[in-house]
Amino acid sequence: MRKEEIEMILSSMRDVVFGYGDRTVIQNLSLDIHTGQFIAISGPNGAAKSTLLKLMLGLTKPWSGTIEMNRVSEDGSPITVGYVPQLVASFNAGFPSKVIELVRSGRYHRLGLFKRFAASDHEAVKQSLMEVGMWKYRNHKIGELSGGQKQRVCIARALAQEPEALILDEPTTGLDEASRKELYELLDRYVKQRGKTVIMVTHALEEIDPYLDRVVHLERKEDTGWRCSVTNSCSVPFGQEA
Secondary structure, X not given: OOOOOOOOEEEEEEEEEEEEOOEEEEEEEEEEEEOOOEXXXXXXXXXXXXXXHHHHHOOOOOOEEEEEEOOEOOOOOEOOEEEEOOOHHHOOOXXXXXXXXXXXXXXXXXXXXOOOOOHHHHHHHHHHHHHOOOHHHOOOEHHHOOHHHHHHHHHHHHHHOOOOEEEEEOOOOOOOHHHHHHHHHHHHHHHHXXXXXXXXXXXXXXXXXXXXXXEEEEEEXXXXXXXXXXXXXXXXXXXXXX
């Protein structure tokens, strides 16, 4: 993993507690996420990885504690966040939209008063599909694609937003080894060359480790309870452990 200059805090969580029903799944979490880094969130099933993303994005409210998501960059421009949840299974064979229509929807928040696509919007859609190898499938219906192809289209839609921060929940589901490597390299360029932020839930730390700046590891054990530990590019644990 590499070490890079930290620019600013994207998300700050302090003493966060959250659960479902009467079951606590996140306990006393304090965590800062910095911009300009490639960050992995890892851990076994049931460790609340997806829940952590939803809390960070404000999709779920904590029982207690505070969560602040920075929406403005240092130069005063708004921070756009692209989010790719675990959506593949929801696109069944009867899903009517074409690939290019779904990816175009990622641009809607950038359209002006008259909601008309400009040349730059069309180019962003094309570029995002080309980056994930799905341009030639642009006129196919989503429901006709394989699981891995659907996953690529979801990633393309997020890239079409041209986000400053890209948050992905297990985006390699359904991808073969070669496709996974292509995705890691794409995301690495997004961070290295464009100065963006990538936060990704993954079980494949050994594969992705060479590209990462930081790992947030979650785990739940009977003897120690729920726990969050953070490792930076020097492989030194720091921060909060619950």
